[in-house]
Amino acid sequence: MRKTTKDSLETKGVTIAFASPTPLDPALTWACADHPEPELFHPVDDAALAAAQALCAACPVRELCLDLGRRDEFGVWGGVLLENGRPLPAVRKPGRPRKAA
Numbered sequence: 001m002r003k004t005t006k007d008s009l010e011t012k013g014v015t016i017a018f019a020s021p022t023p024l025d026p027a028l029t030w031a032c033a034d035h036p037e038p039e040l041f042h043p044v045d046d047a048a049l050a051a052a053q054a055l056c057a058a059c060p061v062r063e064l065c066l067d068l069g070r071r072d073e074f075g076v077w078g079g080v081l082l083e084n085g086r087p088l089p090a091v092r093k094p095g096r097p098r099k100a101a
Helices: 046-057 062-069
Strands: 075-077 080-083
Touching: 046 062, 046 075, 062 075, 062 080
Parallel strands: none
Antiparallel strands: 075 080
């Protein structure tokens, strides 16, 4: 019995999407599959974020990837930077946040 895309979204344990994307379906072509630098999807600066988003831009399963990332994941999913499944407007800068005036 073959799972549908909706059924596959309910699987758990997506931790290394670039190595073995979920859902693992031979009919799906992931732009990030076998990418040599997994750190790209955990950007530490704006340049790395832009590079990850550029790779995701032409991905045919971008929407599915974003849906997977919304399950409480961190990193770039479907071209969107997520933290705990929620979009971030930019890469967080290191250090403590400024005190409110």
